[in-house]
Amino acid sequence: MNxxxxxxxxxxxxxxxxxxxxxxxxxxxxxxxxAIQASDTAVVLDFENLTYISSAGLRVVLLVAKDLQRQGAxxxxxxxxxxxxxxxxxxxxxxxxxxxxxxEAAIGSFG
Amino acid sequence: MAxxxxxxxxxxEPDLEPLMLQRMRRHIRAGEYDFxxxxxxxxxxxxxxxxxxxxxxxxxxxxxxMDGLTLLEQIPKVDPNIRSVIISAYGDMKNxxxxxxxxxFDFVTKPLDFDDLRITIERTVSHLVEWRDALSSRDKLVVLxxxxxxxxxxxxxxxxxxxxxxxxxxxxxxxxxxxxxxxDFYDTLRLDEGRIGLAIADVSGKGVPAALFMMSSRTxxxxxxxxxxxxxxxxxxxxxLLCQDNDTMMFVTLVYVVYDPASGxxxxxxxxxxxxxxxxxxxxxTLLPLTGGIALGxxxxxxxxxxxxxxxxxxxxxxxxDGVTEAMNSADEEFxxxxxxxxxxxxxxxxxxxxNQAIFDGVRAFAGGxxxxxxxTCLTLCRSRGS
Numbered sequence: 095m096n097x098x099x100x101x102x103x104x105x106x107x108x109x110x111x112x113x114x115x116x117x118x119x120x121x122x123x124x125x126x127x128x129a130i131q132a133s134d135t136a137v138v139l140d141f142e143n144l145t146y147i148s149s150a151g152l153r154v155v156l157l158v159a160k161d162l163q164r165q166g167a168x169x170x171x172x173x174x175x176x177x178x179x180x181x182x183x184x185x186x187x188x189x190x191x192x193x194x195x196x197x198e199a200a201i202g203s204f205g
Numbered sequence: 206m207a208x209x210x211x212x213x214x215x216x217x218e219p220d221l222e223p224l225m226l227q228r229m230r231r232h233i234r235a236g237e238y239d240f241x242x243x244x245x246x247x248x249x250x251x252x253x254x255x256x257x258x259x260x261x262x263x264x265x266x267x268x269x270x271m272d273g274l275t276l277l278e279q280i281p282k283v284d285p286n287i288r289s290v291i292i293s294a295y296g297d298m299k300n301x302x303x304x305x306x307x308x309x310f311d312f313v314t315k316p317l318d319f320d321d322l323r324i325t326i327e328r329t330v331s332h333l334v335e336w337r338d339a340l341s342s343r344d345k346l347v348v349l350x351x352x353x354x355x356x357x358x359x360x361x362x363x364x365x366x367x368x369x370x371x372x373x374x375x376x377x378x379x380x381x382x383x384x385x386x387x388x389d390f391y392d393t394l395r396l397d398e399g400r401i402g403l404a405i406a407d408v409s410g411k412g413v414p415a416a417l418f419m420m421s422s423r424t425x426x427x428x429x430x431x432x433x434x435x436x437x438x439x440x441x442x443x444x445x446l447l448c449q450d451n452d453t454m455m456f457v458t459l460v461y462v463v464y465d466p467a468s469g470x471x472x473x474x475x476x477x478x479x480x481x482x483x484x485x486x487x488x489x490x491t492l493l494p495l496t497g498g499i500a501l502g503x504x505x506x507x508x509x510x511x512x513x514x515x516x517x518x519x520x521x522x523x524x525x526x527d528g529v530t531e532a533m534n535s536a537d538e539e540f541x542x543x544x545x546x547x548x549x550x551x552x553x554x555x556x557x558x559x560x561n562q563a564i565f566d567g568v569r570a571f572a573g574g575x576x577x578x579x580x581x582t583c584l585t586l587c588r589s590r591g592s
Contacts, residue, residue, distance in 0.1 A: 116385075116411050116578075149409035149458070149527075156454040156503060185458060185477035186499030 097125035105136045105201050111143035114151030123154045130158070135167050138200045139191075142173035147181055159191055172200035208258070209239040210330050215249040215264035215276065216242075216292070221317075228319045238326070246271025246279070253283045261329055262289045263313075263322075266300050274300065277307040286336070288329050292317065356416050357386045363423065365393050368557075371466045373518075373591070376403065377557035378584035381528075381565060387580035388415035388457070389526045390423055394430050399466055402430050405524040405584050406459040407478065409500075418455040422447060422501070426461070436461045436474035437511035440498060444476065444509070447502035456502040460524055462586075464516070469588055471522060474511040476501045479527055484560075486519040486590075488550040492542075519590040521560055523549065528581035532568045540571050557585035 095112040108129055114122045130137060139155065141147075147155075155171075162169045170192040174182060182188040194200040214225055222242045232238045241259070243249040245268040253259055262280060266273040273291055280287050291304040295314040304312060310332070311325050361382060368377050378391045388408025396402050404426055408419045422443070429442040439461055447457065458478035464471055473481070473493060477500030480492040496510045516522055525545070532540040548567040554560055561583045568581060 119410070149407065149456070150411070152500075153409045153454050153456065156456070160454060184479060184495065186497070187477070187503075189497075189499055190504055 095122055095125075097122065097129060099129040102201065105138060105204070106130065106134045107138045107140055107197065109140040109143065111145075113146040114144065114154070115146065115148040116150040119148070119150035119154050122151060123157065126154065126158050130162070132165055134162075134165070136201075136204045137162055137167055137169045138197060139169070139171040140173055140197055140200075141171055141175070141178055144178050145175065147178055149185075152181070152185060152187060155191065156187070168204045170194055170200040170203055172197050209233075209236050210261065210326075210333075211239045211241065211256075211259045212261045212263060212326065213249060213252060213259045214240055214242050215244070215246065215262060215268070215273065217244050217265065217268045219244075229323075232323075245269050246273065246276035249276055250279055250283065253280065253287070257284070259284075259287060260333060261326070262287060263292065263326075264289060265292045266294075266297075266304070274303055274307060277304060277309055281308060286333075286340075288333055290325055290329060353386050353413070356413060357382060360386065360390070360416055360419065363420075364390060368393060369395075371399070371401075373589040374464070374466050374586060375555075375557050375589070376401070376584065376586040377561055378403075378405075378582070379561050379565070380580055380582040381577070382580050383411070383528070383577050385411045386413065386416045387411050387528075388419045389528060389580035389582040390419050391524070391582055391584045392423060392426060393584075394427065396430070396434065396463065397432075400434065401464050401466075403462045403464060403522075403524065403584055403586060404430075404459060405478065405481075405526060405582060406457050407526045407528075407580075407582075408457045409455055411579075414453065414455060418447075418457065418502075422457045422459070426459070430461065434463055434472070435511060436463055436472055437496075437509040440474045440476045440501065440509035441507070444499075444501040444507065445505060448505035451502050454503065456500040458500045462522070462524070464522075464586060469516050469518070470513050471516050472511055472513045474498060474509045476509060479525060479530060481525070482523045482546070482549065483514070483516065484521040484523060484549040486517065488553065490523075490546040490549050516586070516588045518588055519555060520588055521549070521555065521557065522586040523560065523564070524584040525564070526580060526582040528577075528579035529564060529568055529583065531579065532572050532577065532581065533575050534572055535575050540568055544571060555587045555590055557587045560585045560587065 095118045098109045100107045172194040247270045264273040288310040291309045291312045293301050392404045394402035408415045425443045425446045429439045459476045460478045462473040475496045476498040482490045484490045498509045552563040
């Protein structure tokens with residue numbers, strides 16, 4: 095698992111690759127916390143290269159979403175692989191975290 | 206301040222004692238080291254037995270009564286955590302090798318170079334500090350592991366083990382816990398008018414937090430389900446309770462089913478859990494539809510929809526957790542839904558215990574030697590063929 099952060103104009107794009115499960119969920123959380131600044135107003139979680147996410151990983155995504163909500167930032171996830179998308183759909187988290195097919199669509203949704 | 210580091214010096218030369226005290230006086234005054242003396246191996250052993258706070262032994266090799274090499278062998282019997290440094294004649298490789306092989310931590314040579322001795326003592330001290338930290342971490346770990354084992358046993362002990370059959374239905378549930386304390390659970394409830402309530406759930410993460418959240422989820426579910434025939438309303442209530450003060454964003458995925466034996470109807474609501482399967486009489490299986498619910502504990506004030514389907518005579522309802530579908534083999538492949546359906550096709554039994562067993566056997570055969578990383582849980586309800 096690795097989290098790479100990029101700034102595209104006003105937007106912070108966080109690209110996660112590999113697997114996120116119980117063994118590295120804390121690392122995942124730390125990496126996210128480190129990448130996101132209190133001044134960020136729009137964050138995209140790009141999951142194109144995320145191959146697997148367990149419930150422990152989903153919990154971290156929810157925590158990040160909650161923090162961003164608290165600081166008034168817009169956020170969305172994008173480019174989910176079919177396995178990860180399935181996890182989002184079954185758990186119902188696609189109703190809490192906006193999911194888009196591409197990074198452009200996610201950024202576009204911020205208006 | 207910490208206790209001074211206590212060093213036992215063993216040498217038959219009477220000159221060494223005043224010399225050592227003189228050369229090490231600054232360390233002694235600073236409270237870093239405390240020196241005690243013995244003049245042969247026997248005397249040294251007696252001191253070690255009397256004083257259990259000696260950390261280190263510095264010993265000469267050639268001494269009357271008991272020599273240093275024999276003493277080296279005896280020290281671990283008194284206390285295996287004492288470290289020994291041997292004083293040997295310069296170039297006496299044979300004795301140095303013997304001493305090292307007998308467990309000496311280091312050696313210094315005669316004539317004593319006190320700067321070198323000081324470094325050797327410092328090195329021994331820092332090694333011992335690390336060694337003791339490691340020992341204490343290990344002890345703490347053992348305590349924690351024991352507590353986890355107790356938690357795991359408590360978790361399993363609350364799962365129902367009696368599954369009273371009805372005139373035309375039977376149900377059975379079992380869980381194969383992973384080594385870590387996991388968060389799966391199931392529950393079965395007798396509701397009024399002959400209905401039964403069946404639940405399967407999976408709490409996010411593992412370990413003690415998951416166990417605590419699981420206990421709380423199960424209690425809330427039981428409370429909400431008694432006297433309520435509407436699974437959607439039950440999930441709404443449980444979700445509402447779990448969302449209170451849930452800063453840690455733990456969540457539980459849960460399917461709750463109410464079965465009415467009079468009509469064969471299954472009414473269910475799914476809160477973010479794997480879709481249950483229905484095995485038909487021709488051996489094929491279909492997934493129950495998702496009812497659009499979100500995992501519980503995350504978003505308050507949401508409604509949970511429910512749906513109703515009829516379980517035909519001879520059909521089976523299979524609830525399971527992702528420990529089944531995400532079980533891995535050595536090639537990093539998942540067991541998956543397709544294999545689960547194949548297992549159900551292959552077993553025509555209408556005994557829910559046998560259906561469960563077939564699933565567990567199928568998963569075990571698939572995983573081979575790959576260790577189980579998640580709880581594996583199944584709950585099966587079979588409606589008799591003749592009804």
